[in-house]
Amino acid sequence: MSDTCSFRCAGNVSLLAHGERTMAQVSSELLAPTRRLTRLYVSALGAVALLSVVAQLLVQHALNQQTSDAHVVNVAGRQRMLSQRLSKAALTFQVTTDPAERKGRADELAQAMALWERSHRALQHGDPAMGLPGKNTPEVTRMFQAIEPLHQSMLRDGKNLLAAVGAGGEKPVEAAAIQPIVAAILAAEPGFLSGMDRVVSQVAHEATARIERLRLVELILLCVTLGVLFLEGLYIFRPAVREIRRTISHLVQARGHLDNTVQALRAIAGIGQP
Numbered sequence: 107m108s109d110t111c112s113f114r115c116a117g118n119v120s121l122l123a124h125g126e127r128t129m130a131q132v133s134s135e136l137l138a139p140t141r142r143l144t145r146l147y148v149s150a151l152g153a154v155a156l157l158s159v160v161a162q163l164l165v166q167h168a169l170n171q172q173t174s175d176a177h178v179v180n181v182a183g184r185q186r187m188l189s190q191r192l193s194k195a196a197l198t199f200q201v202t203t204d205p206a207e208r209k210g211r212a213d214e215l216a217q218a219m220a221l222w223e224r225s226h227r228a229l230q231h232g233d234p235a236m237g238l239p240g241k242n243t244p245e246v247t248r249m250f251q252a253i254e255p256l257h258q259s260m261l262r263d264g265k266n267l268l269a270a271v272g273a274g275g276e277k278p279v280e281a282a283a284i285q286p287i288v289a290a291i292l293a294a295e296p297g298f299l300s301g302m303d304r305v306v307s308q309v310a311h312e313a314t315a316r317i318e319r320l321r322l323v324e325l326i327l328l329c330v331t332l333g334v335l336f337l338e339g340l341y342i343f344r345p346a347v348r349e350i351r352r353t354i355s356h357l358v359q360a361r362g363h364l365d366n367t368v369q370a371l372r373a374i375a376g377i378g379q380p
Contacts (some may be wrong), residue, residue: 108340115294125309127213130186132230146341146342147342147346149322150334150337150338150342153334154334154335154338154359157330157331157334158331158333160327161324161327164320164324164327165320165324166315168320171288171313171316172313173237173326174237174238174239174315175316177237177238178229178309179238179306179309180314181225181228181229181236181238181309182229182302182305182306183306184225184227184301185222185225185229185302186299186302186303188218188221188222188225189222189260189295189298189299189302189373190295190299191214191218191296192218192260192291193295194292194329195211195212195214195215195291196215196263196264196267196288197288197292198211198274198285199211199267199279199281199284199288200284200288201281205276207276208271208276209274212268212271212273212274212275215264215268216268216273217265219261219264219265219268221260222261224236226257226291228232228240229242229250229305230242230250243309243312244294244320246309246311246312248306249301249304249305249308250305251289252301253297253298253301253302253305255296255312256294256297256301257298260290260294260295260296260298263287263290263291264291265290267284267286267287267291270284270287271284272282284325286343304334305355307379326375334346
């Protein structure tokens with residue numbers, strides 16, 4: 107009887123140990139590829155997330171740049187209008203003696219020159235209040251340098267004219283006395299207008315070129331993202347499907363081993379029974 111019990115216990119222990127080894131082996135085989143796939147999956151998702159962030163940063167930068175370009179174009183266009191107002195106000199002092207008219211033109215001249223001077227400086231060096239970055243390309247900088255003498259000439263003559271007629275246009279002055287000043291303003295205006303036209307055209311051209319470059323970069327990022335997704339499907343999802351199938355197969359085999367072990371234990375437990 108003692109020998110029978112010993113035999114049963116030894117058999118039970120042997121079968122249990124075999125079942126534990128089988129389960130440990132299956133667990134080890136299943137966890138190893140799972141860790142590798144997890145690392146690959148996280149890396150792929152990180153790459154897609156990084157590409158998405160880069161694309162968004164580029165889009166935001168482009169939107170900010172477009173806003174700045176729009177401000178530059180608007181202010182540059184206004185510079186042309188202000189130079190024409192300056193010339194028109196200067197001409198008025200030669201043809202009118204009405205105090206109210208002269209006062210209105212003097213105020214217009216002072217306001218136009220103040221805004222004209224500030225805008226011209228802001229277009230070159232920047233002004234946050236006006237939304238101007240002042241980050242011009244060498245070509246735009248060269249264009250501003252070309253019209254700088256004309257701007258300084260008109261600004262100087264405008265201030266001289268305002269000093270001659272008074273801040274409110276109240277000083278009596280003969281038309282002949284201010285004629286040289288007015289003539290100098292009118293002589294410089296066409297060159298300044300042409301120069302500002304070239305500045306506006308150049309800024310618009312550069313803005314268009316930046317948009318085209320952005321489109322190219324976005325297309326490249328799209329292709330890279332699609333490539334990453336393709337590789338993710340090829341080297342992660344497809345192997346994952348194979349691993350799932352392999353896992354199911356191993357689980358079925360492990361279940362079979364366990365069933366066999368249970369049946370063997372039952373058979374051993376039934377030894378010696380009538």
